[in-house]
Structure formats: structure tokens, C-alpha cells
Amino acid sequence: MPDPIVTRFAPSPTGFLHIGGGRTALFNWLLAKKLGGKMLLRIEDTDRARSTKEAIDAILDGLHWLGLTWDGDVVYQFARAARHREVAEDMLAKGKAYHCYATPEELEAMREEAKAQGKPMRYDGRWRDRSESDRQEAAAQGLKPVIRLKAPQTGETVVEDLVQGRVTWANENLDDLVLLRSDGTPTYMLAVVVDDHDMAVTHVIRGDDHLTNAARQTQIYEANGWKVPAMAHIPLIHGADGAKLSKRHGALGVDAYRALGYLPAALRNYLVRLGWSFGDQEIFSTEEMIAAFDLKNVGRSPARFDFAKLENINGHYMRHTPDAELMAAIEQVLPHIDSGADIAARLDGGLRAKWLEAMPGLKERAKTLVELIDGAKFLYAARPLPLDDKAREILEKGGRAVLKALLPRLEAVTQWDAATLEAAVRAESEATGQKLGMLAQPLRAALTGRSTSPGIFDVFAVIGREESLARIRDQA
Numbered sequence: 187m188p189d190p191i192v193t194r195f196a197p198s199p200t201g202f203l204h205i206g207g208g209r210t211a212l213f214n215w216l217l218a219k220k221l222g223g224k225m226l227l228r229i230e231d232t233d234r235a236r237s238t239k240e241a242i243d244a245i246l247d248g249l250h251w252l253g254l255t256w257d258g259d260v261v262y263q264f265a266r267a268a269r270h271r272e273v274a275e276d277m278l279a280k281g282k283a284y285h286c287y288a289t290p291e292e293l294e295a296m297r298e299e300a301k302a303q304g305k306p307m308r309y310d311g312r313w314r315d316r317s318e319s320d321r322q323e324a325a326a327q328g329l330k331p332v333i334r335l336k337a338p339q340t341g342e343t344v345v346e347d348l349v350q351g352r353v354t355w356a357n358e359n360l361d362d363l364v365l366l367r368s369d370g371t372p373t374y375m376l377a378v379v380v381d382d383h384d385m386a387v388t389h390v391i392r393g394d395d396h397l398t399n400a401a402r403q404t405q406i407y408e409a410n411g412w413k414v415p416a417m418a419h420i421p422l423i424h425g426a427d428g429a430k431l432s433k434r435h436g437a438l439g440v441d442a443y444r445a446l447g448y449l450p451a452a453l454r455n456y457l458v459r460l461g462w463s464f465g466d467q468e469i470f471s472t473e474e475m476i477a478a479f480d481l482k483n484v485g486r487s488p489a490r491f492d493f494a495k496l497e498n499i500n501g502h503y504m505r506h507t508p509d510a511e512l513m514a515a516i517e518q519v520l521p522h523i524d525s526g527a528d529i530a531a532r533l534d535g536g537l538r539a540k541w542l543e544a545m546p547g548l549k550e551r552a553k554t555l556v557e558l559i560d561g562a563k564f565l566y567a568a569r570p571l572p573l574d575d576k577a578r579e580i581l582e583k584g585g586r587a588v589l590k591a592l593l594p595r596l597e598a599v600t601q602w603d604a605a606t607l608e609a610a611v612r613a614e615s616e617a618t619g620q621k622l623g624m625l626a627q628p629l630r631a632a633l634t635g636r637s638t639s640p641g642i643f644d645v646f647a648v649i650g651r652e653e654s655l656a657r658i659r660d661q662a
Contacts (some may be wrong), residue, residue: 455469
């Protein structure tokens with residue numbers, strides 16, 4: 187019987203959960219769900235100077251918001267340092283590693299020589315086969331050693347990558363990496379391997395910037411006689427222009443996308459299609475995503491981040507989200523936008539009910555929750571309504587005269603609903619020979635302060651009789 191599938195997401199808490207990390211977590215989560223396995227969460231907090239509680243909280247919050255859950259307790263890498271040291275000492279005892287007393291000056295000389303030759307820095311192995319007496323003499327001089335892996339010097343290290351295919355490295359080009367620093371702290375390379383082994387991880391899915399690490403880590407696995415997990419190195423995300431993703435392209439924290447008004451389901455859907463495909467299908471429910479996901483369909487070329495496409499997908503999800511759920515999402519976004527607290531404070535005073543009534547028309551015209559909130563300003567704006575340039579132009583070019591002529595007919599309406607109001611305005615249209623749009627546009631400008639809005643008769647009904655008439659009188 188095959189081992190149960192275990193994936194892991196292992197972010198470093200040195201900043202927010204960025205968009206690439208969110209996609210990596212999603213791919214790990216999907217594979218685990220698809221194959222009935224588990225996804226574990228490990229916080230790689232060994233960089234004590236840069237790891238912060240705020241960053242850890244941001245990562246956990248971002249995963250929760252995206253709807254990505256993990257199994258079991260969160261593992262903190264730093265807390266396992268004693269176990270990492272134990273493995274390094276065991277490798278030393280078995281002749282798979284050795285003490286290296288190379289001084290900082292010697293290492294700097296190697297670095298400078300490599301730089302002069304236009305090559306990457308490689309440790310030259312000078313302590314690999316030194317005698318015990320040499321090591322004792324170095325220790326007597328007060329030198330503190332590191333522990334290095336005794337890496338194979340001939341042959342190849344091979345990774346059968348589930349995305350990149352067969353990748354090989356000539357062992358002569360891989361030096362003896364440090365496992366344990368001179369102060370006794372483990373290196374990232376050692377800690378990752380020990381943790382993945384102890385957590386029984388079967389599949390490592392991560393960005394292809396870790397591909398060279400895969401060779402190094404494979405050597406550590408093999409030196410310990412441990413089974414190497416299956417590896418899948420997914421291409422990084424680039425901007426729409428093909429350049430490495432930066433903040434101007436969208437390399438923001440997941441929390442920023444929440445503040446910008448994107449729905450978690452929409453962002454999940456967008457992220458899964460960055461580098462993975464299932465025919466021509468673009469929109470996936472969570473269940474469809476899990477059922478369809480397969481690493482074989484992850485491409486090798488960098489995915490391109492496209493805000494316009496994300497907005498279109500988000501607009502789709504907004505239109506298909508029940509109004510009450512959308513209202514709840516809006517309330518989560520309000521604390522993150524200007525004047526959001528003032529709007530939130532008014533929701534229980536009747537604004538929420540009005541908003542829900544207007545929601546069908548509002549969500550048809552918005553691609554983000556922030557746009558939807560902006561589009562709903564007419565619901566909560568104070569009189570006299572501020573006018574945008576187009577609305578002001580409509581009123582200044584004959585619109586005010588239209589409003590004055592319409593007022594008596596509208597004041598006579600007692601049953602204030604969309605159908606009755608439409609009948610009244612159509613009657614004015616027929617009586618004056620003006621097209622309905624010529625009357626609707628000034629009304630829209632007066633009622634919303636804009637030239638675009640949900641259906642104008644729905645706006646009338648939502649705002650109510652007294653407020654509607656007052657706004658028209660303000661502008662007539």
C-alpha cells in the first residue's frame with residue numbers, strides 16, 4: 187500500500203504572505219485534497235533577526251482568508267534546532283560529514299578567486315580529508331568548526347521533477363555545503379531536509395527558484411539513507427510584461443488583495459490558473475478545482491500576472507455571490523478603506539437594508555468590492571449630493587429644466603415603487619415628445635451625482651420618496 191500523500195507549505199515569516207506564496211500553498215492544498223492526503227504548515231523561522239510575530243500572524247491570516255486549511259498543529263522550525271543538530275552530529279559520526287576549520291579569511295580568498303574567474307563561489311574541500319591531529323591542532327588554536335556534508339565528488343545527482351522533468355547536476359560542480367554553523371545553529375538546507383523527513387512529507391511543491399536546492403537536499407537525504415520525497419518545482423510568477431514580478435505588477439501581500447476588494451474564491455480561482463490549465467476552462471468551483479488538479483498540467487514557463495484578468499474573474503464571482511454574502515464581504519473590507527468606519531457605523535441605521543435592496547444592480551457594474559462600495563455612494567452620501575463632472579455637465583446642459591418639469595408629476599406619485607415611477611416618467615416622455623433617456627439622465631445625475639448607476643427606477647425605490655424628491659429639488 188503506498189504511503190499517504192503529505193504535502194507542506196513552508197513560508198519564511200520575514201514579511202507578508204505574497205501572491206507567489208499563496209499560489210504555492212494552493213497547489214500543495216489541492217494535491218493533498220485531490221489524493222486524500224494532508225497538507226502541513228511549517229513556519230521556517232530560523233532567521234531570528236528577520237522573523238517576526240507580525241509576519242507569522244499575517245501568513246496565518248492570509249491562508250485563513252484564502253480558505254486554505256492545514257492539518258495538525260503549525261510546526262516552527264526554530265523550535266526543532268536540537269533535532270537538526272542531532273542529525274548533523276550523527277552524520278559526522280557515520281563519516282557522512284566532517285569538521286571544517288577554514289577561517290573567514292580563507293573563505294574570502296576562495297570567494298575572490300572565484301569572482302576573478304567569473305565563477306560561483308565553491309568551497310575547495312581543504313578540510314575534507316585532513317587528519318584528526320590537524321583538526322585537534324586547529325581546535326587548540328581556538329578555531330570553531332562548521333560541519334560540512336561529505337558530498338559525492340563524481341557521478342551525478344538526479345531529481346525526477348514532476349514539473350521540470352529529469353534534472354541532473356554533475357557532482358563535481360556541487361561543493362561540500364555547511365550543515366551546522368560554528369555557533370551550532372543548523373543551516374536552512376539541513377533543517378528543511380530533517381523537517382520534511384520527520385514530518386513524513388511525500389511531495390515537495392515549491393517555486394523553481396529552489397531547484398538548485400533540490401540537488402543539495404537530495405544529497406543530504408541520500409547521506410542519511412532516507413527516501414527522497416517527490417519534488418515539483420513550479421515556475422515563478424512574472425508581470426504581464428514578462429519581467430520578474432514586482433510590486434508594480436502585483437507582488438503584494440494577500441492581505442492587500444483583500445483590502446483592494448477581491449473575493450477569496452476569485453483570487454483562488456485566478457491563482458490556480460497561473461501556470462496550471464485544464465483545457466480552456468477558466469472558472470472553477472472549489473470542488474472542480476480539486477477534482478481537476480494534476481501536476482502534469484503545470485507548465486514550465488513563468489506564469490504572467492494580469493490585473494485585468496483578475497478583475498474580470500472577480501467581477502464574475504461578485505455577480506454570482508448571493509447578496510447577503512456580498513454584504514458580509516463588504517463589511518470586512520470597510521475597515522481597510524477611507525471613510526469605511528463611518529459607513530460601517532451607519533449600516534445598522536437602515537443603510538444595510540437599502541444596500542441589500544440595491545445590490546442586484548450594483549454588483550452588475552463592479553469588478554471589486556471597493557468599486558461596489560464606491561458605486562453605492564448615492565445610498566449614503568449627504569445632501570446636497572456632490573456631482574462628478576459628467577453629472578454636472580448633464581444638469582448644466584438642459585438637465586435642470588427637465589428636473590423642474592418632472593417634479594410636479596413625481597410629487598403626485600404616492601405609491602413609490604419602480605414600476606409606478608417608470609410609468610410616471612414614461613407619461614412625461616410621451617407628453618413632451620422627449621425620449622425616455624433624455625429624462626432618465628438628469629434624474630440619474632440628481633439622485634446619484636453620477637452619469638452611471640443601477641437602473642434609475644430601482645434607485646428611486648431604494649432611496650425612498652422623501653429623499654428622492656429632496657435630491658431632485660436640490661438640483662432643479
